[in-house]
Amino acid sequence: MTFQITSVIGPVLVLDDVADGQMHLAALFIAPGTAPPPPVEVAGQAHPCTVLAHHDAATVWRARFALPADHSSEYAWNGDSYGVAGGLTGDLRMAYVSCNGEEVGDMERETSERNAMWERLRAEHRQRPIALLLHGGDQIYADEVTQGHPLSEDWPDRIPRDPSQGDLADLRRHLRARFLERYAALYAAPQFAWLAARVPSLMQWDDHDICDGWGSLPRSRTYSPVGQALFDVARDAFLVFQHAATDDDLPARFADPSGLHLGWAVDAPELRIVAPDLRGERTRRQVMGAGGWQMMEAEAARRAAGHSFLMSSVPLLGPRLSVLEALMVAIPSMQKYEDDLRDQWQSRAHRDEWRRMLTLVRDMAQRDGHDITVLSGEIHLATRATMELGGGLQLNQLVASGIAHRAPPRAWARTLGALASFGENPLPGHPIRVGRLPGQARRYVAERNYLMLERAAGSWAARWDLEASGMTEPLAL
Known part of the structure; x- marks a missing residue:
């Protein structure tokens, strides 16, 4: 089915950055033809649209402007x-x-x-x-x-x-x-x-x-x-x-203005959001290249007040997958799924990098003296996990996936839950535990979902909205 662009699509707001007490924003528009969309107006000031990309069927436009962050x-x-x-x-x-x-x-x-x-x-x-x-x-x-x-x-x-x-x-x-x-x-x-x-x-x-x-x-x-x-x-x-x-x-x-990798970080008062690029430099033997690791090492060395959220498109904490990988190599009918497991941090091919990332996250927490939360998706299930970082600090991982992708069979969720029961310990002294969402009997929930993150009086909590089960009770972070 071909989607016809017959009128202006947008605005779609993108946060460029937070600086000087302002949210620096971009409004994206997709318009048929070549005529520019009307400008964005803020307090009577017009911000015109400029061309981002020309296509045969449409033109993509952007207007940049700022709004108060507070x-x-x-x-x-x-x-x-x-x-x-x-x-x-x-x-x-x-x-x-x-x-x-x-x-x-x-x-x-x-x-x-x-x-x-x-x-x-x-x-x-x-x-x-x-x-x-x-x-x-x-x-x-x-x-x-x-x-x-x-x-x-x-x-x-x-x-x-x-x-x-x-x-x-x-x-x-x-x-x-x-x-x-x-x-x-x-x-x-x-x-x-x-x-x-x-x-x-x-x-x-x-x-x-x-x-x-x-x-x-x-x-x-x-x-x-x-x-x-x-x-x-x-x-x-x-x-x-x-x-x-x-x-x-x-x-x-963006950490690299040249765009060799597309990792980025945003700082707001008492809040840091870090999103390394886990695809742009990926190969079968590496998750990130030199640029991505340079960014993460710089973030680990930089002090940040408040709470840090690390976005990892594939879960950073999870069950031991080596058993499944061995089965897939041994059974020809399952070899087509090998790439799905190699995508994961827990793959045997990425185990050294996995330890390296976990070590950096531990160092970030110990340097700043606050817990860190990893946000992940990719697996079409909802779950959470923790890793003790030492000194009373903890790494929380919250997985919300997917908002539109229909859930896999519940048998797959039970399989992952069984693997998670064995535990995992890639960093000695820092065991990983896959936990249950508030009110849920199993570690992995096979329902479409999204995640809410809420800061009140300086404290953070998370809630999942599950398609059939509804909104969970808050989980303190």
Whole structure:
């Protein structure tokens, strides 16, 4: 199904940075033709739209402006006013979502069913405003964008070895059009669009924003001319549609202005949010490259007051997966799932890096003297875990996944729960325990969900909204 862009889609708010008591924002618009959308207006001052990207079917625009970080405010666009909660200096509410789609047939799903949890989140915001919306990966499911072109129709199973430059240029045009179509369809959905115009977003990518298993696929695929074309187009789309940015004007929160990796961090009063890039430098043997590790080492050495949230698109704490990996290698019918396990920090291929990351997180907590919370998605289940950091400090992990992806069978949740019962201890003296959500009997909950994070009187708590079970009681962090 082709999504037709017949009117302006947007505004979609993106948080560029927090500085000097202000939220520096970008408003993203997708418009048919080449005429610019009306400007964004703040206190009578107009902020015009500038071009981010040209497509055959539409033009992508951005307007940048600032609003107060310490209290609620509003902006106007096209005759309508949009309230923005702000209030980052005191009591605060944030939402965390991930896995906004499915691998097959996502564009054909019935809108109200697909976006049922977005509607719940919209109602939550109307009841008590949300200041920030954190997206933890798989904001789109791009797995089908390769279909319909001879070079990529059979990706990743069969690809041409030496395609011509003309054919590769045609492939890039095809992929750009398909990425535009998917982003436009998602951003036009009324349940998402209403929220996105009022709650600034911060986004981190994962594999489906490129293709299923990107970085865990064989090098013969990812480093092929077709694979590199797919990555380049997906990366450009990620910057344009998820960050309202391009390579030559990354917001100040990005750690590497050159964009060799796309990790970022935001500091607000008594709050730090860190999102390393776990896809841009990923290979079958590494999760992050030199740039990503340099960023994390700098964050570990930097003091930050209040509470730190570390966004890890794949869970940082989890059960021992080596048994499953061994089974998948031994059983031919299960080998197609090997890439899914190699995606995880707990994979045997990444165990040294996993220990390195856990050590850095421990050092961050011990240097700042406060607990750290990891926010993760990716597994289409809700769960939580803890790791003792020493000195009375704790690493909490909260997993919320997915907001649109339907839950896997409950048998899979029970399997993971059984593996978790064995425990894991990658850092001696710092055991990992997978716990239960408040009110839940099992460690993993197979329901669509999102996460609410709330700061009141300086203390943080988390609640999951589960599709069938409803909102959990608060979990103190």
